[in-house]
Amino acid sequence: MSTVTLNGNAYPDTIFANFGYMTPGLFGDIYVAWQKMWVDGKADVAGSVTTGQQWATLTSGIVAATDYSSKAYAIGGTGVTNAAGASKEWAQLTGAYVTGTSQSAKEWAIGVYQRGSAGYGSAKDWATLLAATVDGTSYSSAEYAIGTTYTGGSSKSWATITGAMVNGAEYSAKEYAQGTTVASARLSPGRQSLAPWSTGLNILPKNTHRERPSPPARLSPGRQSLAPWSTGLNILPKNTHRERPSPPARLSPGRSLPGLT
Numbered sequence: 001m002s003t004v005t006l007n008g009n010a011y012p013d014t015i016f017a018n019f020g021y022m023t024p025g026l027f028g029d030i031y032v033a034w035q036k037m038w039v040d041g042k043a044d045v046a047g048s049v050t051t052g053q054q055w056a057t058l059t060s061g062i063v064a065a066t067d068y069s070s071k072a073y074a075i076g077g078t079g080v081t082n083a084a085g086a087s088k089e090w091a092q093l094t095g096a097y098v099t100g101t102s103q104s105a106k107e108w109a110i111g112v113y114q115r116g117s118a119g120y121g122s123a124k125d126w127a128t129l130l131a132a133t134v135d136g137t138s139y140s141s142a143e144y145a146i147g148t149t150y151t152g153g154s155s156k157s158w159a160t161i162t163g164a165m166v167n168g169a170e171y172s173a174k175e176y177a178q179g180t181t182v183a184s185a186r187l188s189p190g191r192q193s194l195a196p197w198s199t200g201l202n203i204l205p206k207n208t209h210r211e212r213p214s215p216p217a218r219l220s221p222g223r224q225s226l227a228p229w230s231t232g233l234n235i236l237p238k239n240t241h242r243e244r245p246s247p248p249a250r251l252s253p254g255r256s257l258p259g260l261t
Helices: 028-057 070-075 080-084 087-092 105-110 123-128 141-146 155-160 173-178 181-186
Strands: 003-006 009-012
Touching (some): 028 070, 070 080, 070 087, 105 123, 123 141, 141 155, 155 173, 173 181
Antiparallel strands (some): 003 009
């Protein structure tokens, strides 16, 4: 014999035997049992409906001492919020953790809850935050590109800043190209040109004074050309003075030039 449990009450399966042949007069006690079974069954059905509703919508606690409802896991509720976390919380909660030290998708995307803390920083902060670190150590793409807070110098600073060093040690490309601060800093005492350019090349940066060239070598007495050009060619550098040739010998009275007599 087995039993059937309805609303917490157990009924022997023999109560169903020969049901079609029973009559109320002879088996009234059987009908009393059936009536009780019907009441218990109805309670069970009602309980099942209530339990089903709880599995769908209860947000104030656990259902049937087992777990939480679909609604609680969807939008939050007692025992889910700040514990496992609801789908809605994992999607859009900002300004707080969903559970433990974990943040929502929205917080990771655009939030500021843990700005400046190691291991955190939203995607938006990593892209655009200026004048502060994202995670306490590193800066955003925007700061490295155009900012002025990073002491190592932004790309913009390395390209365009003039009149000062970018990182306390070096100047920008623009300063090296056309600025005046580097030029002033690199002039040696008593010189009028920049040391890096005084290597024989006649090219100087803009606004840099040219050294006065040394005067040409003087001709020694009795010579008619400069030593470097005394190779048979009568070519002298521009603005070089040529020595006046000695005057022809004068004839004494009564003398004639040899070969003409």
